[in-house]
Amino acid sequence: MSSYKDKKVITIGIVNELTGLSVRMIRYYEERGLIFPERSERGTRKYSFADIELLLEIANKREEGVQTYEIKQDMLNEKKNSNVRDKLRRGQFNAHFNMRK
């Protein structure tokens, strides 16, 4: 279940070191709804390795000129697709499409 990859334990300074993204940009991508760090008791941000990988993908897309808004849409689509795949995998695909037949 909760693997190391998904545990939110990394502070923003380390994320900066690991991604090369400025602290400003890391916060901005949060503001734009691309990442969702947790917060400690008194408000300091905590990221996971998964977040870091995501930030690296975001950085790549940004270098290609893709805007944060589009990146977000892409991410939402991917999530939707993976949900569909989940349903397929669970054999609910037919159940869904043949409900009334």
Next chain:
Amino acid sequence: MSSYKDKKVITIGIVNELTGLSVRMIRYYEERGLIFPERSERGTRKYSFADIELLLEIANKREEGVQTYEIKQDMLNEKKNSNVRDKLRRGQFNAHFNMRK
């Protein structure tokens, strides 16, 4: 190679949360040579998930009344044994014991 488990990216406050050990104790176990966090540029400690697991083991042994010195010796022995296993696995066992035959 460098998996998430071994990357030193976690600050001592988070280690405290994750292990329940006081910051004082975490530093003390370092002083006693049981753990080896890395340091950031200006000196703040950075731990890995592996370090955290080790700290939990240390905490267990301490609760059983084992002293840090003994814990360290145990760890050194385990390392030695795993080295022996490595050599065995590499087929160097016989080479070692039959050198002069």
Next chain:
DNA sequence: TTTTTATGTTAGAAAATCTGACAATAAAAT
């Protein structure tokens, strides 16, 4: 042309960490 996006920078406050020291108790060693 006006608005939005994407960053940088700065300022002041708050949070987190560091080292070193002193204290106290328990346990071990002599």
Next chain:
DNA sequence: ATTTTATTGTCAGATTTTCTAACATAAAAA
């Protein structure tokens, strides 16, 4: 029985890290 070592806690002052909010600017989009 006395002395020493081990294991924590706490405190103080300094340093580092992070936070929010604001202002600035160039490029891109509308």
